[in-house]
Amino acid sequence: MFAKNAWYVAATPDEVDAKPLGRTICGEKIVFYRGPEGRVAALEDWCPHRGAPLSLGRVVEGRLVCGYHGLEMGCDGKTVAMPGQRVRGFPPVRSFPVIEKSGFIWVWTGDAAQASEDQLPELHWADNKEWAFGGGLYHIACDYRLMIDNLMDLTHETYVHTTSIGQPEIDETPCKTTIDGDHAVTSRFMNGIQAPPFWRMALRANGLPDDQPVDRWQICRFSPPSQVHIEVGVALAGRGGYDAPKQDKAYSIVVDFLTPETETTMWYFWGMARNFRPDDKALTAQIREGQGKIFAEDLQMLECQQANLSKWAGRDVLKLNIDAGGVQARKVIERLVAAERSTLSV
Amino acid sequence: MFAKNAWYVAATPDEVDAKPLGRTICGEKIVFYRGPEGRVAALEDWCPHRGAPLSLGRVVEGRLVCGYHGLEMGCDGKTVAMPGQRVRGFPPVRSFPVIEKSGFIWVWTGDAAQASEDQLPELHWADNKEWAFGGGLYHIACDYRLMIDNLMDLTHETYVHTTSIGQPEIDETPCKTTIDGDHAVTSRFMNGIQAPPFWRMALRANGLPDDQPVDRWQICRFSPPSQVHIEVGVALAGRGGYDAPKQDKAYSIVVDFLTPETETTMWYFWGMARNFRPDDKALTAQIREGQGKIFAEDLQMLECQQANLSKWAGRDVLKLNIDAGGVQARKVIERLVAAERSTLSV
């Protein structure tokens, strides 16, 4: 279950270079490529001539040339030319709204008439010199909503990420979930604790001591259709925690774009934005590598959880207080999907 | 088709150590682990919190701790604790009767009320200083009944195991099948023949000449739900064959526990118990390695046979005299399954 009238992260800009990229998003087989002036285009990955995937073709002067028999496709899904053929009557292929912004390529998989750039999320840290971002992409064989659950309930860190960001205090400290329109926010504040290894590294990177008590926070924010941004950080204890002055804390945003591929597989665009030492590319690479290892720890669990849920389809799971963030997020998604369906039936 | 109200070998004790073991038996996804005092427990491999497999968790002081969010499960399938939660109302998961005995872990996949330790097979050679045992485990993509057929008709040794235990005399010597309640026994006695390579090795290991005529026997005994024990051996010719004095023969029991995983896949616990030089661990290892190679020769044949039977579903096969053991064993199984079903329908 996923909303289709929504912007999803489909790729990072470097994935769509001189060659086209074929990728399935929300069940749609799409080819992404750079049309005139390098602008990204997204079309059904189908050549109207004989059904070959256009993603096996190449781009010539902004036109996507089918790699089988040379049909030239335009960004609007209309055939531009084909050697020796009149192409005016060729059936068009579907063109998807697509935007490159904030370091990602976003695609709208539903009704194109409803797409507008306004609906793209504002990422204040993107294209901002005071911030640095590093991230990656994993393919996971699970319903993307299992990843929403995962990211909205960070008690799993204690068990899944034991050597990096997990610590018993996460479990021991109650979290609080609030609703803000279509957004759900689950937050937890742990004061006067020891920082776990990842955060000790971050403290050192900020020029702060790593052996003193800290105040730690986690503020997980779900936004539709399937984004989770988590404000995370530690401050030296008693300096104000989340609100401590910049020089007393290490602060980041965990950035998660969860893009459905099919009902039971997903693309996981993960990353971290930070506002300390933004020009330190070695630090960006180091954080990215550490985060990549941490997030890889979730993969087996989520894929096995999905296998269990598929085997025992319909079996109830619990909705505890720690699950409130995921539960609320799912309600938002169900509302969006229901709204799409009612529009269709009118 | 398999009986569920029965004890099946699920694992060897070394497979369930500090870590839990996830394994599907008779279609049931089960987690095995060591509870209080190291006693083996078997539960549905499902965490009632969010459906994660408990087999990805760890064992802490006899409690199975879910590796996702720390739910602590008891051996009875009831949640013991979970950080920050009241667990009294948590739905239990199914607990399976399980026993560690005679060098194996046995699970009962059907109605727990009908399970009793009395129904476990007596393995007289187990926990017996005069005997040694070595064995292994193979996963095979076939209906476990194809393996019963295989083991009850040893004429296949002549064709599948040509370089070890096969010899033309097996084919040439008629076998005899008798029924004994729910047991079927197929036996064959070959007198005054040359021993094949495996048995020449065993003769030498017994301090016997390997170049003289021998009497060879094979007594295959099927016991429900799916065990085949085969008394095998050779004696110097004319010393009494099966009944020859111990110093004149090499004698072993081929031990086969055939555990259904699904309708078309199985776990093959194989091994050999012998009562000569039981303390010679090098010999145990040598026999185990040889037997492992021999039994691996069956795998491709059985998996390809299964593929054929699946493609030509319902096509008749022959039931020759050599097949009588397998045919009778299948009748026993059908009877047990029918009895289970009639109980259910009452």
Place this chain on the structure above:
Amino acid sequence: MFAKNAWYVAATPDEVDAKPLGRTICGEKIVFYRGPEGRVAALEDWCPHRGAPLSLGRVVEGRLVCGYHGLEMGCDGKTVAMPGQRVRGFPPVRSFPVIEKSGFIWVWTGDAAQASEDQLPELHWADNKEWAFGGGLYHIACDYRLMIDNLMDLTHETYVHTTSIGQPEIDETPCKTTIDGDHAVTSRFMNGIQAPPFWRMALRANGLPDDQPVDRWQICRFSPPSQVHIEVGVALAGRGGYDAPKQDKAYSIVVDFLTPETETTMWYFWGMARNFRPDDKALTAQIREGQGKIFAEDLQMLECQQANLSKWAGRDVLKLNIDAGGVQARKVIERLVAAERSTLSV
């Protein structure tokens, strides 16, 4: 969709040597082996005893011996013998008409009564000292008709085989398709062009200059059930093109036998017959290697095209002038299949 009352290339003679060969042709699981006097036989790959595949057996004096329990099968599908058994009442397995001729093993997968050697194609270059042949076999996950389309529309060479035989003039020069009974012929003649790399190599191999304008031709001939022979070549420009004297041209026949395995997988027997330097085995090997690389370039495209056609089942494709050869070939096949069905329903 494929005709069953037809001869298909099943294997090359070297594939059926001392060991049997199991291969699925038109959905039939078949074992091929050499019976008495080395004559090829083809039977259902099923042992009437217990359903094991006969292809796992071995051949002893022209009899196929099942590798499981030693049943001996004759070329007619009747059991010849089995140790300790009377075999007269054993059910026969199906025997398929099979012929070894012209360097290939041909099997008839339909009604055996309708098979006759007369219907085998005449391959004038086979068993002809003035010709040499080299070829290979690929397994491709696509409907074999996609390969017919591929071979009857060579404009794809410009895009798929850019570095060997492709050149823009193929696109720019119209082709012509004619129908000749159950045969379809698509031809294209390009005069006064530069030869592409593969043909420059062939010109040099013929002792001709490779830097002069040439006339190039492609005459694709489809014959049922699924053969495409393509006369290809280049002649020095103005010497008569296709009809130029032998010393002024390089001429070959691309030989393609497209054998359905299932509805969506196929065996691709490809090769090239040439009448220049037929005794030069190094040249045969060189051409074979080059052609193997070229034809491998089609695989990904065809498998991805098949995936697209399966996903969008029923979606229309275009039938342009360049597609006429494939379109006509499909009509022939549909006619043959319809005729088979009407015979069945009488």
